[in-house]
Amino acid sequence: MSEVAATSILPKTDGPLGRLSDLFWRRPGLLLLLMLLPPLLWLGIIYVGSLIALLLQSFFAIDDFSGLVVYEITLDTYKQLLIPANFDIILRTILMAAAVTVASAALGFPIAYYAARYATGKWKAVFYLGVMLPLWSSYLVKVYAWKLILAKEGILTWIFEKLHLSWLLDAVLALPVIGGNSLSISYIGTFLVFVYIWLPYMILPTQAALERVPGNLIEASSDLGATPGQTFRTVLLPLALPGLIAGSIFTFSLTLGDYIIPQIIGSSRLFIGQAVYTQQGTAGNVPLAAAFSVVPIVIMGVYLWAAKRMGAFNAL
Amino acid sequence: MARRRLRGERMKVLAMTSAVSFSKVSRHFGAVRAVDAVDLVIEPGEFFAMLGPSGSGKTTCLRLIAGFEQPTSGHIEIFGETAEGVPPYRRNVNTVFQDYALFPHMNILDNVAYGLMVKGVSKAERHRLADEALALVKLPGYGARKPGQLSGGQRQRVALARSLVNKPKVLLLDEPLGALDLKLREQMQEELKSLQRKLGITFIFVTHDQGEALSMADRVAVFSEGRIVQAGSPQEIYNRPRTRFVADFVGSSNVITPDAMAKLGGERKWASLRPEAIALAGEGVEARVKATSFLGSATRVSVQAGETALSVMVPAGHPVPEADAMVRLSWKPSDVHYMEGEA
Amino acid sequence: MRSDRGQKAGWPLTLAAAGGIAFLHLPILLIFVYAFTTEEKSFQWPPPGFTTQWFAVAWNRPDVWDALILSLKVASIATAIALVLGTLAAAAVARTQFFGREAISLLVILPIALPGIVTGIALRSAFSLAEIPYSMWTIILGHGTFCVVVVYNNAVARFRRTSSSLIEASMDLGANGFQTFRYVILPNIATALLAGGMLAFALSFDEVIVTTFTGGQQSTLPIWMLQELIRPRQRPVTNVVAVVVVLATFLPILAAYYLTRDTESVAGSGK
Numbered sequence: 001m002s003e004v005a006a007t008s009i010l011p012k013t014d015g016p017l018g019r020l021s022d023l024f025w026r027r028p029g030l031l032l033l034l035m036l037l038p039p040l041l042w043l044g045i046i047y048v049g050s051l052i053a054l055l056l057q058s059f060f061a062i063d064d065f066s067g068l069v070v071y072e073i074t075l076d077t078y079k080q081l082l083i084p085a086n087f088d089i090i091l092r093t094i095l096m097a098a099a100v101t102v103a104s105a106a107l108g109f110p111i112a113y114y115a116a117r118y119a120t121g122k123w124k125a126v127f128y129l130g131v132m133l134p135l136w137s138s139y140l141v142k143v144y145a146w147k148l149i150l151a152k153e154g155i156l157t158w159i160f161e162k163l164h165l166s167w168l169l170d171a172v173l174a175l176p177v178i179g180g181n182s183l184s185i186s187y188i189g190t191f192l193v194f195v196y197i198w199l200p201y202m203i204l205p206t207q208a209a210l211e212r213v214p215g216n217l218i219e220a221s222s223d224l225g226a227t228p229g230q231t232f233r234t235v236l237l238p239l240a241l242p243g244l245i246a247g248s249i250f251t252f253s254l255t256l257g258d259y260i261i262p263q264i265i266g267s268s269r270l271f272i273g274q275a276v277y278t279q280q281g282t283a284g285n286v287p288l289a290a291a292f293s294v295v296p297i298v299i300m301g302v303y304l305w306a307a308k309r310m311g312a313f314n315a316l
Numbered sequence: 317m318a319r320r321r322l323r324g325e326r327m328k329v330l331a332m333t334s335a336v337s338f339s340k341v342s343r344h345f346g347a348v349r350a351v352d353a354v355d356l357v358i359e360p361g362e363f364f365a366m367l368g369p370s371g372s373g374k375t376t377c378l379r380l381i382a383g384f385e386q387p388t389s390g391h392i393e394i395f396g397e398t399a400e401g402v403p404p405y406r407r408n409v410n411t412v413f414q415d416y417a418l419f420p421h422m423n424i425l426d427n428v429a430y431g432l433m434v435k436g437v438s439k440a441e442r443h444r445l446a447d448e449a450l451a452l453v454k455l456p457g458y459g460a461r462k463p464g465q466l467s468g469g470q471r472q473r474v475a476l477a478r479s480l481v482n483k484p485k486v487l488l489l490d491e492p493l494g495a496l497d498l499k500l501r502e503q504m505q506e507e508l509k510s511l512q513r514k515l516g517i518t519f520i521f522v523t524h525d526q527g528e529a530l531s532m533a534d535r536v537a538v539f540s541e542g543r544i545v546q547a548g549s550p551q552e553i554y555n556r557p558r559t560r561f562v563a564d565f566v567g568s569s570n571v572i573t574p575d576a577m578a579k580l581g582g583e584r585k586w587a588s589l590r591p592e593a594i595a596l597a598g599e600g601v602e603a604r605v606k607a608t609s610f611l612g613s614a615t616r617v618s619v620q621a622g623e624t625a626l627s628v629m630v631p632a633g634h635p636v637p638e639a640d641a642m643v644r645l646s647w648k649p650s651d652v653h654y655m656e657g658e659a
Numbered sequence: 660m661r662s663d664r665g666q667k668a669g670w671p672l673t674l675a676a677a678g679g680i681a682f683l684h685l686p687i688l689l690i691f692v693y694a695f696t697t698e699e700k701s702f703q704w705p706p707p708g709f710t711t712q713w714f715a716v717a718w719n720r721p722d723v724w725d726a727l728i729l730s731l732k733v734a735s736i737a738t739a740i741a742l743v744l745g746t747l748a749a750a751a752v753a754r755t756q757f758f759g760r761e762a763i764s765l766l767v768i769l770p771i772a773l774p775g776i777v778t779g780i781a782l783r784s785a786f787s788l789a790e791i792p793y794s795m796w797t798i799i800l801g802h803g804t805f806c807v808v809v810v811y812n813n814a815v816a817r818f819r820r821t822s823s824s825l826i827e828a829s830m831d832l833g834a835n836g837f838q839t840f841r842y843v844i845l846p847n848i849a850t851a852l853l854a855g856g857m858l859a860f861a862l863s864f865d866e867v868i869v870t871t872f873t874g875g876q877q878s879t880l881p882i883w884m885l886q887e888l889i890r891p892r893q894r895p896v897t898n899v900v901a902v903v904v905v906l907a908t909f910l911p912i913l914a915a916y917y918l919t920r921d922t923e924s925v926a927g928s929g930k
Contacts, residue, residue, distance in 0.1 A: 008395035021837055024836050047769070053784050133913075140888070257773070280783070297777060434838045
């Protein structure tokens with residue numbers, strides 16, 4: 001070990017790889033550019049290009065007589081969004097998204113809280129997988145499962161019957177607007193399925209936010225004589241809020257853009273997603289479809305901006 | 317092979333050169349002058365310490381030698397060869413990182429053999445050399461373990477072996493003992509020192525601990541705000557600090573203002589006076605004892621002489637005054653060290 | 660949030676949490692029961708009888724096989740593309756400070772942050788503007804786009820946890836950029852990439868919204884299921900396919916979980 005190599009600077013390594021490595025070391029900017037180029041080209045051309053194409057379409061309008069797209073910049077298509085039939089669709093979707101978000105937060109919070117504060121070791125993993133597996137398992141299969149559950153001859157009707165509560169189910173279904181012939185063709189059904197499918201997206205960021213709350217903060221609060229309710233309102237909720245907001249970004253955005261759930265489980269009244277789908281498909285009015293799809297983009301843009309100001313992104 | 321061809325020629329050039337030399341080296345990060353026009357010469361075989369508070373530029377200097385940073389201006393030579401523009405993997409200089417940076421996915425033997433592996437040394441040979449290196453750092457037979465299974469001190473030794481196996485011309489150590497507890501630190505200080513003597517490799521280490529720098533190094537450079545304030549032997553640095561900063565940072569020395577020094581009977585200049593150079597006897601200045609603290613081999617006595625607070629070291633076996641007692645202080649005029657300027 | 664006193668949760672909280680987890684899982688379990696029902700025409704509960712015949716019927720349906728094979732092809736290629744693009748973007752963002760890092764993150768996340776229908780219709784209108792005929796590749800273009808983010812997220816997280824001194828140590832010991840990538844970076848991010856790849860595969864294998872817009876007349880397995888949901892032909896076959904899909908997506912997710920679970924302490928490589 002005592003022999004010391006004679007040179008302090010080694011000669012240049014041979015071969016193209018060695019030279020390329022030297023080049024990248026001297027010009028880190030070049031390496032960075034080469035690394036960024038493929039993803040930038042793909043996302044920039046394929047994705048952003050498509051979005052711009054879509055956006056452009058929304059500024060065209062369709063000729064009422066020929067049914068062809070007129071390639072002139074106009075705001076006529078956006079004006080169509082404001083006619084009552086279309087505006088109802090937008091309002092209905094936003095209300096549904098808001099209701100789903102609130103329900104997901106209410107259902108998701110106890111799970112996230114328990115998993116963050118009380119679950120340890122093996123139970124931690126159980127809770128994590130218990131949320132991850134439903135999150136990642138097939139969307140359509142989950143929707144399908146609810147079709148089975150909510151069907152008139154399905155398990156839910158059967159349970160109500162066994163509990164002698166059929167009158168309750170009938171009363172709920174008899175409610176105006178949100179009721180219907182059976183749960184699977186009512187707003188209640190649509191709402192339930194939305195909540196079910198997007199719930200994990202609410203739990204995960206909420207749990208992440210709660211994990212960062214030191215446990216002794218809650219003990220300190222109760223030490224100081226706060227009731228559990230006060231501790232929840234004044235300590236826990238403000239600290240969990242960024243997580244809840246991050247989760248609400250998902251539940252809100254996903255509900256805004258979904259067209260499959262209301263198509264399979266719900267009344268025949270349309271949501272934004274369905275409107276986009278039918279306008280670009282059977283109705284052949286691509287500009288209106290484009291204008292409709294700009295609505296969730298704008299809503300989410302405002303929502304994300306507000307969420308960022310409230311620090312929600314730190315919980316993602 | 318190319319290496320062997322060049323070896324003979326370079327040997328001649330290297331005979332009389334310094335190990336590392338900086339001339340007017342600066343490294344700026346935006347507006348921050350991390351290293352500012354530093355001149356520095358480190359001799360072959362020296363155990364050299366770069367001492368300074370965090371942000372003083374010492375670590376950046378180390379990284380300039382390793383090649384992780386490039387100078388904004390100035391010239392660096394390693395054994396007479398220009399280092400600018402040479403990537404770290406072409407410098408025969410190795411680093412022991414502060415967090416050791418052992419590869420978590422490899423066992424200890426492969427960690428140590430890594431440098432040889434990338435140079436294309438055969439498996440049998442590099443494993444033999446790695447075993448030797450592990451024996452050198454007193455970790456024989458640890459090769460099959462993973463870094464996660466070792467203690468902090470053991471990881472430190474592995475990091476050392478991983479560098480030494482490459483027979484570097486210069487070994488850089490970034491806060492090598494920072495993460496170890498006190499006892500282990502003292503032990504490693506001695507081991508590093510004897511290892512360096514045995515191998516004759518130039519060791520350059522960075523630390524913010526003045527005790528470590530003074531006890532291990534042949535020479536110390538004190539850094540402040542990107543510059544070297546003073547470089548010299550530990551005795552020089554300790555006994556004759558050039559500036560107030562060095563006196564403050566390096567020792568537990570009493571730093572005395574010009575006015576106070578004049579009142580104490582000296583010149584009207586900034587001065588430093590080591591606590592152990594003051595005796596609690598004789599005819600000197602009168603002072604009141606504020607507090608005493610027992611340190612084992614000595615007792616530190618804090619006294620107030622007029623407006624000047626001083627600390628005095630009383631060796632074990634000598635009488636220690638009570639708090640609030642009045643004492644007289646004396647020292648040899650030659651023990652007073654006058655410093656340059658204000659800073 | 661960790662409390663070392665190890666107190667127990669109150670029963671209302673335990674009940675709510677357990678109820679929530681049950682709510683998430685029971686519907687999926689129900690599918691398994693329905694796969695064995697003898698009832699063909701309705702979703703009758705409880706099932707009048709049990710049989711395994713539908714597995715054989717599904718096995719012999721060529722349309723199911725065609726859809727499955729297309730789905731597997733699309734998911735494999737989209738995953739490969741996502742692995743390359745996601746790792747590159749993650750390496751660039753995690754390793755270097757440069758102007759526009761935030762923009763890159765946003766660009767990668769956008770395809771899943773915006774509703775799927777926006778991505779779908781945007782791609783469709785671009786395809787029609789550029790007169791690209793529908794094929795497997797148009798589906799892959801869409802899937803590749805939104806799969807990048809899963810790989811990216813996994814890789815960025817791992818890059819951040821991997822101490823940057825590991826790379827410097829490798830270079831310091833004489834490894835050039837490529838050797839450092841091969842011997843240090845790749846082994847350290849491999850499990851994260853594997854996990855990201857599996858999640859990307861699951862995401863693509865299950866995707867339906869974007870695919871309806873980019874697939875033309877082709878049927879991936881989810882499209883096949885969607886058609887069966889809207890216009891049922893043989894309900895029990897759908898049940899069987901649903902069970903197979905559930906099992907097929909659970910495995911990669913479990914594997915991805917176990918791959919990334921224990922790495923936190925190791926990849927940090929610190930003290």
